[in-house]
Amino acid sequence: MPELKVLLPNLMRRLPEFWKACGDTLLMEVWSGAIIFVFGLIFGIILTVTKPGGIMENRPIYQVLDKIINLFRSIPFIILLTALMPLSRAIMGTAIYVRGVIVPLVFGATPFFSRQVESALAQTDKGLVEAALSMGSSPLEVIFRVYLRESLAPIIRAVTITIISLLGLTAMAGAVGAGGLGDFAIRYGHDRNMIDITWVTVIVLVLGVSVVQWLGEFLARKNTH
């Protein structure tokens, strides 16, 4: 398409690199997202059930987890990226490329998602929990059959928000050697002033966010009665 070559001269000359950047961003999202989902869900549940008045009230566990989450949430991501480099090397074998940035992404977004899950579960009516206990449910059953099931819609919304904020983190991670769209936009769009690359990156990200948002809202609605 000759028109595109005129309109987006720099991008069209670097198409393969652009596709790879898109792929890298997706890869970072999927890998770190999956890990964050599992850990965040577990921590969110632990916070909910161990907090004062919870069904498995446990002050020490709640206090420790609560403080750790606050600690990691208060560290700016760009600092976390460099601070966790040794850990990243120890676990993943490298501190660069997609592999090297999974660890800081997980540490950066899990606390956020845990809090999101905690507040999603907090919306569960206390009466439902009480009713389930009165019917002979064990605390574990209450977690799976009441908390998770009944707050499916808010949890889906929490996932949506986390995926979107994770996209912001992957762009930042790109700047320190992870690759991906953030890195692509900064290297060409910013450093070499190739304005068309900046714009296309923005459009791709906006589209991605919109799709995630739309899908999340669709699923959340489907699970609300």
Added chain:
Amino acid sequence: MIELEHVVKNFHADKNNSIHAVNDVSLKINDGEIFGIIGFSGAGKSTLVRCINLLERPDSGSVKIDGVEMMNLKPRELYKARTKIGMIFQQFNLMPSRTVLQNVAYPLKNMTREQVREKVRELLALVDIPDKENAYPSELSGGQKQRVAIARALANDPNILLCDEATSALDPQTTGAILQLLKDLNKKLGITIVVITHEMEVVKNICRKAAVMHQGKIIETGDVFTIFSDPQHQITRNFVRTTSNLSKIETLINDNSPMVKLKPGELMARLVYIHADVSEPLISYASRAFDVEINIILADVEIVAGAMVGGTVVIFNGPRENINRAIEYYKSKNIRVEIIKDAGTPE
């Protein structure tokens, strides 16, 4: 049989403040009984009923159900024991993401899909909403929601049903229908029902025995009829008064209504039936036998626990000795006579 002995439950608001929600309560509820626990809000009745299925674990005391000490059960045993104690709530507490069928099926375990479906249908027929199994709770009225909640509470064929203000969020007509359902279930299934309420109407309607709770203690307990006809404690009297028209006479007197103006020689009294048998024509008999006019100002007689409760407010007119003889006669017939106002003997 439910036996509570010296049950104590405190809540700690902060380090220095603790609230005695349940303060040394002992109670015995027999099998097949409909037992009412009545009290103003904050009296501790909701906490007390949760001490029965240990949703609240008492700080001390003993909770025995059919002779088994609940406080000594291991967690697994406790969960199992709870399946035999149904509970319904003021806010129904149905799971909004589940259909009626799924809600009622929640406590059912170790059954095939078909068995579950059959059991749920049976239960929904029992509570008289057979056509709602695929509806979501948000599509139901309050009365229907409570019926689903009752079906769910009965899913494991419990021996006991605890009702925590189960009708307080419902309108009077629906309340009546739900109470009737509870009465029918008690008869049909022989299930023991414990009713927590702040409404005397509810107790009057379905309970045979009741306890009055105030500030964490049980201040009066016994037959509902006795509690109604002869309340011992001031709090109980207040409760009874909320359902009786006879107390309106005080308002009339305070308002100086012409209805309650006495002529000289007249005497106004409240006649309250204490004994369960008031089939005799007490007013007309006394009027003829002692030659006094007896004018009925207010009357309120109700059926409580299958017997009549209530009385009348009357004005006696006639020679004072005749009036006194009529009053003596009433007292001999087990009627409590309270003089409200006396215009004195005419000069």
